[in-house]
Amino acid sequence: MSEAVFVIQNQLGQFWTRAGEWVDGREPQRVLKTKHRDEAVNQLVELSAKDIDLRGEVLECEVDEKKEPVIEASSHLTPTLADKAAEKAAEKAAEKAAEAALAAANEEDSPGEAGETGEGGDADAEEPPLSAAV
Structure with missing residues (x-):
């Protein structure tokens, strides 16, 4: 059975990080990953309360050999x-x-x-x- 983690993605395809910013996903080690869906949902609710224009979703992702989420980078690049x-x-x-x-x-x-x-x-x-x- 493979492991899975949950990440938060916004309407631009960017991912929420542990540092509290949106990134494009080229560096998956920066992305906030939780083992439990409800933790990610709670975080998304908090983000949505601060930004009413946010259209985010919680995604379930497989992890690679380094335990990082396997995600597709957004076309909206961030530093x-x-x-x-x-x-x-x-x-x-x-x-x-x-x-x-x-x-x-x-x-x-x-x-x-x-x-x-x-x-x-x-x-x-x-x-x-x-x-x-x-």
Whole structure:
């Protein structure tokens, strides 16, 4: 007797995950799978209560040798874990580049300000006695 699991699929053919998002099914290890139909039905009811436009269904699926559901991927593609990791890496690289540019800009401003402050400091030192005399 082969094992079966239950998964939740929406009207776009996407599957609900343990992380609480819809995925296209190309990575079946991400899909929420339950051993009992009533658990999947309860989850679908909760999802439907939050999203009244959701048209979902609980599907019974066979599992492969890795105990992952055998499902057909949706034509409505979603980002894979690799895509998300690449996006996060690109964001971090952009943040570091912005920080480096800011640090470089601050370094360029600092020597100029120090020179001006030194000269301005002398001019300011002369003004207070004039102000005090007036």
